[in-house]
Amino acid sequence: MATPVVTGERAPSATTTATTAATVRTATQQRLRQLTGTAPARLRAAGVVLTTLVLLFGALTAWQVSVRAKAAGQVVTHSQPLSQDAAEIYRSLADADTTAASAFLLAGDAPPALRERYEGDLATAARLLAQAAARTDASSDAQRWVAELNQQLPKYAGLVETARANDRQGLPLGGAYLRYASKQMQGTMLPAAQKLAEAENQQLDRDYAAAESFPWTALVLGLLTLGMLAWCQVLLLRRTNRVFNIGMLGASAAVLAGLLWLTVGTVSAGLDLGDSRAQGAVPLRVLNQARIEALQSRAAENLDLVARGGSDSYDKDWLKYTGALAGAPVADGRTRAGQGTLAQAAAGAPKDAAAALEQAGKLFPSWDARHRAAEEGDDYAAAVKAVVGPGGTDTSEAVFSALDGQLGKAAAAELAAFERSADGVGGGLTALAVGAAVLALLAAAGVAVGLGRRLAEYR
Secondary structure: OOOOOOOOOOOOOHHHHHHHHHHHHHHHHHHHHHHHOOHHHHHHHHHHHHHHHHHHHHHHHHHHHHHHHHHHHHHHHHHHHHHHHHHHHHHHHHHHHHHHHHHHHHHHHOOHHHHHHHHHHHHHHHHHHHHHHHHOOOOOHHHHHHHHHHHHHHHHHHHHHHHHHHHHOOOOHHHHHHHHHHHHHHHHHHHHHHHHHHHHHHHHHHHHHHHHOOOHHHHHHHHHHHHHHHHHHHHHHHHHOOOOOHHHHHHHHHHHHHHHHHHHHHHHHHHHHHHHHHHHHHHHHHHHHHHHHHHHHHHHHHHHHHHOOOOOHHHHHHHHHHHHHHOOEOOOOOOEOOOOHHHHHHHOOOHHHHHHHHHHHHHHHHHHHHHHHHHHOOOHHHHHHHHHOOOOOOOHHHHHHHHHHHHHHHHHHHHHHHHHHHOOHHHHHHHHHHHHHHHHHHHHHHHHHHHHHHHHOOO
């Protein structure tokens, strides 16, 4: 029986494969020599490389600077306003709690202005919460705390109204309802407001970091481009013995101008943003904390009277918050260590806010002395009059209002300092981004003109 013969293609040998690879390599080298082997070909290749570099430099600079301009704009128009609004939400809620206690203590003697102040605080908090809800991302931490506060605010207002209604009828439940409302404020709402403020402050810090960062990649590419332009001009000088090539000089000048503008503009913007942070954003955080601690101290003082000695928790709160505000009492119990947020706010304040903070620091000992006098007396009616007496100029209420007013003046001065330093930074960076793109186009045109003239000599 015959054996079948299998036929097919023979596999290429190793020698054949090596020969084919060598042929391809040789053909590629010949093609490259054709493209760059002559002077005109080399000039064209140099033109492509240089044009690509200058356009990349312009595009990268415009992009990186635009990102920083957007972040700077966010700082001025979004992050800092939301951060300050969050602090104002906290302050409004704390002031509402303080004012509700003052009005309760005065009962029928409470002036209409006190009720208006309480309602104004709640209205301000509700308005700012609505704005925050509209301007923050739905998935952000801030949105969570805004929703929590929106849910709790009407509940708190309802408890206060119930307390007032019971008190008008002479029912002792009024004080219990007010203390419960204050417990909700201190235990749930103010911590949520604090978390909201922290979330907004973190976003502000992120925007500051993005706006202040230096575009190193664009700078390095610009230096590389400038070096390539210089190297090409040196080669042209050696081959043509012509010192100046107007087009290439123009391209080099445009790239150099872009580099200088990039460096000076970015550094200047960073300095302005740094000033806005040091003179405005950071001092405002400390000052806002001082205002909050003053309000919480005032609320503890009022609620201690509402409790009528039934609990020492409010007295402990007074010591806690005033200790944070002005330092813990020293041995005699009548002076403070002076290491609290009032001193910190004064130490870091810009010049325009210093006088108001100095005055606030002088007012606190007077408030502290009045509180001690009311606490040490055994006449409840006299204590109420000394703490919240309507129309009085020598009461705790009067001194606290003066102190809070000075803190408000300082806050306005620090906010103005922030705006003076930060305003215009985003616009300056936007102009830099546009200018970098224009200069890159001019540099590309210079390369085309400069090398085009040399190419024309070969025709």
